[in-house]
Amino acid sequence: MPKPVHQVTFLPNNLTFDVFKDGENLLRVAIAAGVHINASCGGNGACGKCRVIIEQGRVEAEHSAKISEEEWEKGYRLACTCKVVDDLVVKIPPESQIDNSVLRKDLGQKQHTLMARDLNTLVQGVRINPAVSKFYIELPPPTLDDNLSDLGRLMRELKNQHGLENISSDYFLLRRLPRLLRQADWKITATLVYNPKGLKLIDVEAGDTRAQNYSIIIDIGTTTVQGQLLNLNASHEAEEHSVINELESDLLVASDAKYNSQVRFGEDVISRIVYSLKGDGLKELHQSIIGDLNEIINNLVSKSGISKDQISHLIVAANTTMTQFFLEIDPKYIREDPYVPTANFFPPARALDLGLELPDYIHVYTFPAVSSYVGGDIVAGVLGAGIFQREELTLFMDVGTNGEIVLGNCDWLVCTSCSAGPAFEGGGIKFGMRATTGAIEQIRINPETFEPMLLTIGKKKPLGICGSGIIEAIAEMLLVGIIEPNGKFRRELDTWRIREGETGWEYVLADAEQSAEGLDEITITEGDIDNIIRTKAAIYAGCQILLESVGLTFAELDRFIIAGGFGKYINLERAITIGLLPEIDHDKFMFVGNGALLGDRLVSVSREMAAEARKVAEMMTNIELANNMKFMDEYVAAQFLPHTNTNAFPKIMALLEGDK
């Protein structure tokens, strides 16, 4: 366990809370401590409502027009602009308390916020040994006595100087080889790629370019596409464990993400497959995803300031349908009984042949798939989460447009997929958005006045709400009694925030003044709540059926790993409150953020990991839910907050009953 660096005591409730990070935002601490302070602008200092008095200790804070010079002297600050750099005693003045009930009723419950960086022990013993490596060679120039061909000479020296043998090459490289060798004065860097069949020479550059070895990794989701640019050279120096540590990784140079443009052809894979069957549909869908990748690649390159010549490798993880669209392979039979994909293991393809704006020598490694509905993204996630290395019984859950679930350990793996929908990525939610700047990610609602307290990513005025915010919003609304367990508003409550809008009943999170410019308001509608309830029900029921299929229950799990594009955090209690996660020991949970990128990154830095990925894909047994009668039953049972089977959630039920 990390040690707290500071302690903050809130008055008048005299509630002390540990802070683990120097410079942590004071409003965030208040939220974590369950102390209610007025805050409606997302934490950017604009509303001036989160006034607090620093009674003891020191904070770093900005001056604000909302606080007079006289008040500043008395210790008044805006909580959202304060960095905690000392032990503090903070008084919440009456005007910042929405009323006297600053203390939440569920305060006895400690809040567990899982961050994506909690996982740096997942995969052990990764040997840094990238699949694409660069070798510097000084060739002896040819003479009449030593008149071996240019390519032969290069191969000979790769053997003599680096011990590398049986190397194949691409003909297009030969076209530029003779001039390049001589212009470089026979001092060159060779780029070799390791694949299951052996070594392949893919590029030769003048001089020593070993320091410039970058790879691009991509996760193609049905709703979101994400990419990262990694510095493979840094991987040689990097500590083993930090390789897979997203936030602190030395490897990560730049990242980028966007919505999948294929959305215009259909929200889900099925409607896109249907579209692809018409006329040039397949080509359109292929070009659409290639366009997205080109946009991301160009953004990564310009963000990092490198040139495309310095990129050596491209790694893609995607679900089976997205993989087939990416490679322009007809996905028709994925959708038809008996649901067979074209391939589970994809041969390397040249990036250029797919239409990617990358140099001709770059090859694409595509993660292997398991079945039509469990794809390479899940194999990548299982790889990245290190399940294949441990005896512990682990459940891995990736919440994307489809919810994919994998259960097992180093000896066996079973998996399934349930149609969840993109709600946790912001899809099908009126003000839903990806977890980017301006997305509401944390919410508390005052149980007496029903006024919300919002924090946004980047502390800007709220633009919308991302997955982690939606989980918190629904859990809070349930806990304070704004909604019933069936997700319907209690319309009789005395607050203007619950009202009948254009699309039905809704709760107003932020009005025009509190929302980002150009927005009239941000609301959560009954339709949004229905969507989330259906999504979480599909995922929970899928987990339950998968466990049952091997005769296990949630209680027997040693580890529960969550992946997905919710946002930076998942508040465990809130996710359990809405019944997305089971009520089991909190220490068993881990949140890994984007699971596919995690696996991508491993394969990028270690060629052995590509072999492991293959093993993982071969090991997984797929269980179909489509023809499982019990699934429908469990699905309906899970469409309630937290669940129709209230016995499975004793702590949440006690909390809800205590609130009455």
Next chain:
Amino acid sequence: MAFSAQTEKYSGKMGTLTFGSGDQALTVGGQAAMPFCTFDGEIPHKPIVAMEVYDVVDPEWPAAVVEPFKDVINDPIAWAKKNIEEYGAKAICLQLASTDPNGENKSADYAAELVGKMIDAISVPLVVWGSGNIEKDAEVLSKVCEANEGKNLLIGPAVEENYKKIAAACLGYGHNVVSQSPIDVNMAKQMNILINNLGLPMEKIIMEPSTGALGYGVEYSYSVMERISLAALAQNDEKMQCPMINDLGKECWKAREVKLTEEEEPAFGPDMEKRGVLWEATTGIDMLLAGSNLLIMRNPKAVKLVEECIDELLA
């Protein structure tokens, strides 16, 4: 060695519900065994058949359910009396069909007054059933509750879209509520939880898990009800331990097989009355075998058949 029969012991038992007032009050439920399995556990209260009367009759009704009431069919109170005095009804269900906005659209005040007169006129407990229009039922049934405070009526159906008004009125004015859900064991439980959350105790709730007539989904109702019973008894799920009611008369008497004449379907034969009576009785017995505690039925002969069956099986 003497033979000893294997018996099932259950950890839970069904709750009871009492409706009607004074000496007339009836109690249903309370069983600690699956239907009629008296050798497994106690079945303290016999299932009851409530005979229905309508405040307006659909002209499409087959003769078999018009003939027995033709002298009283335009007077629901006289009809109820005839059901009790002549056909031995143990309870009455007043179907407020005239309040349907797609029909006569009679007012909530009218309904409340009619219910009041009915209570005064009859000597058995009363079930009051709305037209099935979600908004109108909320208005009509809450008015019925208010105007007849303390009469301990059984009021329904309350569905997810209107349960709040109806159940709140039952709670406020001392009545019982019918919690109706769309043929699904989990949804039935969810409705019970929602109503119970409003403050109405479980012993004031009866479940109507949606009734399908013979040939029209009776097997779905059967399996959902059987699972409800098992959840209540074997799993001791307290949110499933309220008795069950089936509104089956109106489902049976609109079945194609009951309405077709011999000319239209020669294979069905000439005796339309017998066909209809058996259709309704069979559906009723099916529901009893699935765990029902209270049936709403129409034809006196069908009611008699079902009651004989109950008596025999519980003898």
